[in-house]
Amino acid sequence: MKNNGEFMYFFNEKAYKILKNYLLNKVEDIKNTFILVDDVTYKYCIPILFSRINFLKESNIIKIKSGEKEKNIHTCIHICKYLDKFKATRKSLIINLGGGVITDIGGFVASIFKRGICFINIPTTLLGMVDASIGYKTGVNLDYIKNEIGSFYIPEFLIIDINFLKTLPKKEILSGMAEMLKHGLIADINFWNKMNKIKNVTEIDINQWNNLIHQSIFIKQKIVDQDPKEKGLRKILNFGHTIGHALESYFMDKKKILHGIAVIMGIICESWISYKINGLSMDDYKEIKSTLFALYPMQKKIYNFSDLEVNKILMIMDHDKKNEKNKIQFSLLKKIGKCSYNCVVPYFLIKESFFEIKHFFLIH
Numbered sequence: 001m002k003n004n005g006e007f008m009y010f011f012n013e014k015a016y017k018i019l020k021n022y023l024l025n026k027v028e029d030i031k032n033t034f035i036l037v038d039d040v041t042y043k044y045c046i047p048i049l050f051s052r053i054n055f056l057k058e059s060n061i062i063k064i065k066s067g068e069k070e071k072n073i074h075t076c077i078h079i080c081k082y083l084d085k086f087k088a089t090r091k092s093l094i095i096n097l098g099g100g101v102i103t104d105i106g107g108f109v110a111s112i113f114k115r116g117i118c119f120i121n122i123p124t125t126l127l128g129m130v131d132a133s134i135g136y137k138t139g140v141n142l143d144y145i146k147n148e149i150g151s152f153y154i155p156e157f158l159i160i161d162i163n164f165l166k167t168l169p170k171k172e173i174l175s176g177m178a179e180m181l182k183h184g185l186i187a188d189i190n191f192w193n194k195m196n197k198i199k200n201v202t203e204i205d206i207n208q209w210n211n212l213i214h215q216s217i218f219i220k221q222k223i224v225d226q227d228p229k230e231k232g233l234r235k236i237l238n239f240g241h242t243i244g245h246a247l248e249s250y251f252m253d254k255k256k257i258l259h260g261i262a263v264i265m266g267i268i269c270e271s272w273i274s275y276k277i278n279g280l281s282m283d284d285y286k287e288i289k290s291t292l293f294a295l296y297p298m299q300k301k302i303y304n305f306s307d308l309e310v311n312k313i314l315m316i317m318d319h320d321k322k323n324e325k326n327k328i329q330f331s332l333l334k335k336i337g338k339c340s341y342n343c344v345v346p347y348f349l350i351k352e353s354f355f356e357i358k359h360f361f362l363i364h
């Protein structure tokens with residue numbers, strides 16, 4: 001199904017036709033197909049999938065607990081043991097039905113089990129659709145270090161079904177939208193201008209979602225195609241993530257914070273740093289900040305990082321694998337729609353940028 005290395009993704013009705021054909025023609029025994037879910041997608045998403053392709057009921061379901069905490073090597077070992085127990089072979093197929101946690105874990109297991117078996121992603125969160133299941137990165141966390149163990153591995157194809165979004169909580173929709181906003185900021189001002197007109201996510205209709213998701217995937221895929229292994233250009237997708245990931249790691253055991261919300265905080269800090277040292281205009285910075293503050297409303301309680309906390313977050317950043325020559329590397333905006341990478345930022349500026357989010361609303 002992989003087309004000369006070109007990545008394939010399909011939407012709604014067409015997607016299920018293609019999946020059905022694939023299962024009927026490429027899979028020897030449906031009992032040798034494994035659907036990876038978490039307990040939430042088992043409840044909400046399996047019924048939708050089975051209503052579309054009835055004979056998938058004969059496949060094996062591997063259910064894990066939901067949540068980022070499960071994204072570790074122990075869960076992968078548990079899944080590999082399950083695959084062995086149920087006699088998975090090199091011809092077995094894994095279908096990942098879930099958010100980014102499931103597609104990251106399932107993709108990674110597919111890449112290592114018997115030195116690699118086929119897999120298909122069916123993302124069920126917005127973040128999964130526009131980001132986590134695009135771009136061939138799979139992996140798990142090592143203690144508090146995000147995505148420290150992983151691989152690049154290409155799925156057979158990707159299925160987008162907007163219906164899955166109906167049960168997704170609003171905070172998860174907002175989390176996914178963070179990546180869409182980022183795609184506009186780093187590479188496509190027209191897309192940013194569309195996204196920044198959204199005032200209320202609950203007012204977006206199915207057609208609009210299809211359209212916006214399609215465009216967002218297109219932007220990311222185009223960047224990935226030019227630099228699949230992240231030697232250069234692809235690093236722009238990390239905009240907002242150097243600080244975002246550190247915040248996410250820092251909060252992992254404390255107050256849980258969603259990936260996209262951490263990224264929004266990272267985008268605000270890193271836009272400010274972009275203004276300071278990378279030529280982003282004050283007007284662009286203000287537009288970014290006001291758009292994000294409007295979409296991600298502020299809380300009365302001011303979130304105020306202490307110096308000690310900021311130092312701890314900086315230490316986490318030091319571990320970030322994007323660091324080269326012992327310097328923390330950032331991707332920074334030049335203007336809305338244009339981003340540079342490999343930018344070295346002095347520590348004091350990173351610290352200062354934290355003042356930018358001290359009024360930021362933590363959704364939980």
Ligand SMILES: NC(=O)c1ccc[n+]([C@@H]2O[C@H](COP(=O)([O-])OP(=O)(O)OC[C@H]3O[C@@H](n4cnc5c(N)ncnc54)[C@H](O)[C@@H]3O)[C@@H](O)[C@H]2O)c1
Binds near residue numbers: 133146259
């Ligand atoms: N591989 C990549 O390139 C890449 C890129 C971005 C993010 N990621 C990773 O993705 C993960 C975050 O993904 P996520 O935000 O999808 O998290 P997630 O997979 O934890 O899903 C969020 C929550 O929504 C629930 N859920 C999923 N689908 C649902 C549905 N249709 N209805 C109701 N609830 C549903 C899940 O059970 C979970 O509780 C992080 O681990 C991040 O590192 C990976």
Ligand SMILES: [Zn+2]
Binds near residue numbers: 131179241259263
């Ligand atoms: Zn992200």
